[in-house]
Amino acid sequence: MKALFISLSLLFTCSSIFGQTVITGKISDQKGVGISGANVFIKGTYDGVSSDENGNFRFETTETGNQTVTFQALGFKVQEKETICSGQPMTFQITLSESIQVLTAVTITAGAMEASDVKKAVVLKPVDIVTTSGAMGDITAALLTLPGTSTVGNDGRLFVRGGDASETSIFIDGLQVGNAYGSTATNVPTRNRFSPNLFKGSFFSTGGYSAEYGQALSSALALNTLDMPLRNQGDLSIMSLGGGYTQTLVGKRNALTASGNYYNLAPYQSLISQKFDWEKSPVSWDTEVSLKQKWGKAGFIKAYAHTEGSLMAIWQAVPGEAGRGNRVQINNRYSYGNLSFRQVEKNDWSFYGGLAYSHNRDAVNLNYEPIRQINQVGHAKLVAVKDFSSQLSLKNGVEWYLKAYSEELVDDKLRRNIFDNQLIYFVEADYYFSNKLIFRGGLRNGYSTIAKQYWLDPRASLAYKINDQGQFSIAAGRFHQLPDEKLRVLQNNLKNAEASHYIFNYFIVSNNRTLRAEAFYKTYENLATYSGTDRAPVNISQEGSGYARGADVFYRDKKTFRNTDFWVTYSFINSKRKYSTYKTKVQPSFAPEHNGSVVVKHFISSLKSQLGTSWSWNSGYTFNDPNLSGEMQSKTKAYSDLSFSWSYLPRPNMILHIACSNILGRNNVFGYTYASQPDETGAFSRIPEGQGATRMLFAGLFITLSKDKNANQLNNL
Structure with missing residues (x-):
């Protein structure tokens, strides 16, 4: 045993x-x-x-x-x-092969400034826009504190790296917006039509942007609307310029937001002395509706509609002539709507796209002669994205654009119009060699039915990350844009203007500090030139050309000073072009050589207040003085604007906001309007183009009505 x-x-x-x-x-x-x-x-x-x-x-x-x-x-x-x-x-x-991690991998930054909830390199969120003093809640005005932009105070639109404002295209949820700025008279600044409260983030490119965006020689601004609001709430706005109300209803899988606003500048302008000679101060209203619907397990549909109307009448003095000058009245009606979707499918496929349409009608009365101008833009888009691996992603997209414009002398019953279809296909690939190196290459090609022209735009970017020491990016690409419809309606066979971009970029985000430095070089060919004036061009051709080169720096710091967020921007732009009525290559009036800004926001918790200040500056605007030989040979004094704002929360659901621009009262001049003929002494008299009022004052009380007594209008931003 x-x-x-x-x-x-x-x-x-x-x-x-x-x-x-x-x-x-x-x-x-x-x-x-x-x-x-x-x-x-x-x-x-x-x-x-x-x-x-x-x-x-x-x-x-x-x-x-x-x-x-x-x-x-x-x-x-x-x-x-x-x-x-x-x-x-x-x-x-x-x-073992290196894995590509979204949070640590290098990203393309050349020419690009992104701000969204999913990006670690945030530049400006919507809350930054509404709290930037001097911007007065205008998206464009806040973006003018970023590198590569130029402040043109008598215009109000985006001017980027030596380019005209028409060279920047604006998109909402990937779909183009026609007439994104309010209609206005010459030398009266305008604003972006859309509220920053709509958006969760933005992609603002100063050049070298993705093949997904086209018909823009200088810049693309892509705004992305909020997905699902946080709660049911009502928002009441009482402002020195008007008021409005917004109601938001949120369900488990859908949401509805509706708003209405009314603005009347007459009471304000009766209190604040104006340099403009208003017959009727600007009056406007707008309404909008936004619908959000979750679709299946991984889909989302958004519908948005915006409509507005405005009316103004102004007298504009004519140099060398007695009296009030020319009378300009503008009655504007504008509508924009889009329907967008995104859907994630199996096997790493995803789809997005939609439809958009805008209609702008200006009933202009020039010295009692009625003129009607109608501009329409339609856009359809479908994009398919396939992630073949963590290293390779391929994007394919097809687009159709409708561009229609008409103008009519109502009394004479004379009308001319243009109708153009543009068909686009683009393809773009992102390839991660590693977490430190990414390449993006793309092609965009299109065809215009009225220009009878086909074009092909190659674009490429490469970025390399240096551990925790930031990253370098380079980008190059070609871009096409058809001339403005107001020129094409006069001469239908105008072809594309062309620009080539070359960009070198350094970017780092560390410990709540952001540094971005970029050098660029841009060339122009086939720019539209003409005789006469901008209002009455004749002998239109495309013999223009030019260049823009320079560098810019952006530094933002949320760490160094307690409860303080500030950023500093400087841009150097050396630009010359033969363009518009220019006979030779000259520095255009909208491209000051030196541009800078400083924005500071400081929160004082004991006072429940945020104090803000911003300073914008440039080296002055070129203008043509017919009393001197040459062209664009003169320059205004430097532009400077120091603004201040105070936001106070007397209650968690109530915000009191007060802002004042140009608090030092500087008399900024943007150029001069000269008489068409010399006086008896042989000299051409002139009138300065300046600000309508030395300062702009704004006061607003914003009240949120909700079951959550701590909710306010900043919660969704």
């Missing part, structure tokens, strides 16, 4: 010994360097070990039969090997 027990014990011991499998090996990266701390284990068991400092490992397992050995390390793709454990020793030589 004792002998039997000994025999069974020996048999059990031997089977245990011979049933153990010894697993050894080494784990290396793609360069052959051993990976320390990598985990090696039998899948579904506790058997495993971590690699040593040289990447070597050794462990034993009693598992038998078919098994899966897993190899994993932080920052690398997991690798698995199928094997049979039979008691025989096994050795593995494993090479």
Whole structure:
């Protein structure tokens, strides 16, 4: 019996010994360097070990039969090997490939400034826009504190890197917006039509942008609307210029927001002295409706409609002539709507796109002669994105544009119009060589039915990340844009103007500090030139050309000073072009050589207040003085505007906001209007083009009505 027990014990011991499998090996990266701390284990068991400092490992397992050995390390793709454990020793030589991590991988930054909830490199969020003093809640005015832009105070639109405002296209949820700025008279600044409260983020490109965006020689501004609001709430606005109300209703899978606003500048302008000679101060109203609907498991649909109307009448003095001058009345009606969707499908496919349409009608009365201008823009878009791996993503898109414009002398019953269809296809690929190196290449091609022209635009970007020391990016591309419809209606066969962009960028975000520096060079060809005036062009041709080159720096800091957020911007732009009525290559009036801004926001918790100030400056605007030889040979004094704002929360659901622009009362001049003929002394008299009022004052009380008594209008931004 004792002998039997000994025999069974020996048999059990031997089977245990011979049933153990010894697993050894080494784990290396793609360069052959051993990976320390990598985990090696039998899948579904506790058997495993971590690699040593040289990447070597050794462990034993009693598992038998078919098994899966897993190899994993932080920052690398997991690798698995199928094997049979039979008691025989096994050795593995494993090479792990680097995994692409969204939060740590390099991103394309050349020419691009993004602000959204999913981007770590945020530049300006909507809350930044509404709290920037001097911007007065205008999206465009806030963007003018960013690098690459120029402040043109008597216009109000976006001028980017030596380009005219018409060279910037604006998109909402990927769909183009026609006539994104309110209609106004010459030398009376306008505003963006849309409230920053609509948007969750933006992509503002100063050049070298994606093949997804076209018909813009200088810049693309893509605004993305909010997905789902946080709660049911009503927002009441009482302002020195008017008032409005917004109601938001939120369900489990859908949401509805509706708003209405009314503005009348007459009471304000009766209190604040105006340099403009108003017959009727601007009056406007707007309404909008926004619908959000979750679709299936991973889809989303948005519908948005905006309509507005405005009326103004102004007398504008004519140099060398007595009296009030020319009378300009503008009655504007504008509507914009879009329907957009996005859908994530199986096998790493995703789709997005939609439809958009805008209609702008200006009933202009020039010295009591009625003129009607109608501009229509339609846009349809469908994009498919396929992620083939964590390294490669491919985007394909098709677009159709409708561009229609008509103008009519009502009394004479004379009318001319233009109707153009543009068909577009674009393709773009992102390839991550590693977490440190990404390449983006794309092609955009299109065809215009009225110009009878086909074009092809190649674009490419490359970015390299230097560990935690920031990253470098380069970008190059070609861009086309058809001339303004007001020129094309006079001469239908005008072709595309062309620009080429070359950009070098350095970008770093660290510890709530952002530094962005960029150098650029841009060339222009086939720009439209003509004789006469901008209002009455004749002899239109496309003999214009030019260039813009320079550099800009942006620094933002939320860390150095407690409860303080500030940013500093400087841009140098050297631009010359033969364009419009210019006969030679000259520095255009809308491209000051030096531009700068400083924005500071400081929160004082004990006072429940945020104090803000901003200073914008440029080196002056060129203008043409017919009393001197040459062209665009004169320059105004430097432009400067120091603004202040105060936001106070008397209650959590109530915001009192007060702002004042140009608090120092500087008399900024943007240029001069000269008489068409010399006076008896042989000199051309002139009138300065300046600000309508030395300062702009704004006061607003914003009240949120909700079950959540701590909710206010900033919560959704």
